[in-house]
Amino acid sequence: MIIGVPKEIKTHENRVSLQPGGVLQLKRNGHEVLVEKGAGVGSGFTDEMYVERGATIVDDVEKIWQKADMIMKVKEPIAVEYPRMREGQIIFTYFHFAASEALTQAVIDSRCIAIAYETVEKADRSLPLLVPMSEVAGRMSAQEGAKYLEKATGGRGVLMGGIPGVPPANVIVLGGGIVGVNAAKIAAGMGAYTTILDISIPRLRYLDDVMPKNVRTLYSTEGAIRNLLPTTDLVIGAVLIPGAKAPNLISRDMLKLMRPGTVMVDVAIDQGGCFETSKPTTHDDPIYIIDNVVHYCVANMPGAVPYTSTLGLTNATLPYAVQIANKGWKQALNDDIELLKGLNIANGKIVYKDVAEAFGMEYTKLSEVL
Numbered sequence: 001m002i003i004g005v006p007k008e009i010k011t012h013e014n015r016v017s018l019q020p021g022g023v024l025q026l027k028r029n030g031h032e033v034l035v036e037k038g039a040g041v042g043s044g045f046t047d048e049m050y051v052e053r054g055a056t057i058v059d060d061v062e063k064i065w066q067k068a069d070m071i072m073k074v075k076e077p078i079a080v081e082y083p084r085m086r087e088g089q090i091i092f093t094y095f096h097f098a099a100s101e102a103l104t105q106a107v108i109d110s111r112c113i114a115i116a117y118e119t120v121e122k123a124d125r126s127l128p129l130l131v132p133m134s135e136v137a138g139r140m141s142a143q144e145g146a147k148y149l150e151k152a153t154g155g156r157g158v159l160m161g162g163i164p165g166v167p168p169a170n171v172i173v174l175g176g177g178i179v180g181v182n183a184a185k186i187a188a189g190m191g192a193y194t195t196i197l198d199i200s201i202p203r204l205r206y207l208d209d210v211m212p213k214n215v216r217t218l219y220s221t222e223g224a225i226r227n228l229l230p231t232t233d234l235v236i237g238a239v240l241i242p243g244a245k246a247p248n249l250i251s252r253d254m255l256k257l258m259r260p261g262t263v264m265v266d267v268a269i270d271q272g273g274c275f276e277t278s279k280p281t282t283h284d285d286p287i288y289i290i291d292n293v294v295h296y297c298v299a300n301m302p303g304a305v306p307y308t309s310t311l312g313l314t315n316a317t318l319p320y321a322v323q324i325a326n327k328g329w330k331q332a333l334n335d336d337i338e339l340l341k342g343l344n345i346a347n348g349k350i351v352y353k354d355v356a357e358a359f360g361m362e363y364t365k366l367s368e369v370l
Contacts, residue, residue, distance in 0.1 A: 001325040002032045004068025006061050007039040010075045012283035014042025014306035017072040017093065019314045020053040022321075027054035031325045034064045043310040065089075072321060074313065075300055076103055085110035087347075090329050092321060094118055094133075096270045097344055098245045098358040104345070111348045113329050117317060118270075119243045119352060120342035127242060128338070129320070131178055132312030136302040138182025138238060141265045142171070144296055145234040146190060148263045148287060154294045156261030158233045161191025168192045172228050174220065174249050174274060175238035176203045179267050181211075183236045188212045195228060225249065229257040237266040237274035243344070244354035245272040252276050252290075260292035269297045330370055340366070 003026055005018045016039050018026075023033045035055045037047060047057045058064050065071065065084035073093035077085060085091060085107065095116040097104045107114050117129035127134075142160075149169065151157035162168035171187040173180045176198035187194045188211065196211070197220035198204050204217040211217075218224055229235075229250075239246055246268035255277065268274040269281075277290050280299040287296050302309035320339055323332040333340040344352040349364035356363035 001069045001328075002034060002067055003321070003325060004064040004071045005033065005035045005039055005055075006064050006071065006073065006081075007036040008042075008074050008303075009080070010078060010300055010303070013075055013300050013303040015074045015303055015310045015313065016040040016043050016045065016306075017074050017313070017317070018321075019043070019310055020045055020049040020055070022314050022318045023050055023055045024053040025318060025322060026325060029322055029326055032056065034058050034068060036061050036064055040310075043306040045310075070321075070324060072317070074303075076100070077106070079106075082106040082110070085112045087111035089113065090115065090324060092117070092317070092324065094270070095344060097352070097355045098243060099270060099272045101359045104350070104355060104359060104361070107345045108348050108350065112345075113343070113347070114345040115324070115329070115339070115342045116243070116344045116352075117342065119344060120320065120338055121242065122338055129313075129316050129342075130240075132316050133302045133309065134178040134240075135182050136305060136309050136312065137267050138179035139186045140301050140304065141179070141183045141236045141238070141267050142186035142190065142192075142234075144286075144298075144301070145171070145187070145236060145263050145265045148265075148294050148296055149233060149261070151261075154261065154287065154289055155263050156233055156259060158261075160187065160234075169233040170228075170231055171195070171234045171236065172197060172225070172232050173236045173238055174225070175240065175268075176200065176207050176217070177238065177240060179238035179240070180236070181207065183238055183267070184211060184215050187234070187236075188215045192234070197224060220249075222249075226254060226257060229254060229262075230259070232258065233262060235262070235264045235275075237264065237268050237278075239268050239274045240271060241354070243352050245358050246274045248274060248276045250275045250277075255291040255293045258291075258293050261294065262292075263294045263296065265296045267301065269299050273297060334370060343369075
């Protein structure tokens, strides 16, 4: 199989879908790897590193899309890439379809095979290809929140850890999953009073046992959130429903409960966001202010730390990519139930129910495309 690795073109997206060591593993399995010139530079991997591991460097990205049987990316295709997708071509990347009807329709129209990192799911319902980036985004959310609490960036002018005689910041984390736990770890590590809210009592019980003493747990209801907001300095939105649009947990009217300069970081923005006032931003222009509340909604947060992110992502995705390349997509999916759940759209048909429901589109059973 010919695997293509184009350079990511989303704003400030410096990650690459395959590090040089991954090329070597694919080559040893008998596959050809085409890497766009400069694709790995942002992550610290030169073209020479790829060539040493057996990749072919290609100047023209159009040739990669034309020749490759499987395209490996980090972020979903954007508008300029829509015409490059073609019938029968496998595209293995983060898609987050429920956040974009335009992308969903473009993939349907292309009749490509869309396997989404974010919906590959293990038997215990964990999401192995989302975990490494969720860990990065969760840890970054507290880091970025601390930055934007500074007065010069529009925040309240609060130091996360406080100082002797002055209390630290109050942080609430909505969601006790991978993102939420990592956000809470960093916020608490900086000294902030941190509250994790979730709707799973067993999860809260577990977190209560393992988190530091300055982290408390609370059952999540609208009333509980409203009670916390007047004294909160930083809100981190960390909720996820695999493959579906994130629920809005903070409505526009709730912004008025917050003090001027409060910061909200929406890590769920890739799935539509969990704040009513959320809209995607970029690393170039990461924040905006509504009702004196600072919103940070960068849709590719891990792109800011590409070296760490690329290594973490490749560690997780490569074993699945090798399966697809070795067996072909149909056989690989039939043999691996985890990978099967990653198939979202195939041959112009939506086969992931939550994506179809997000836009009221027709849903097709997996058995009809396999």
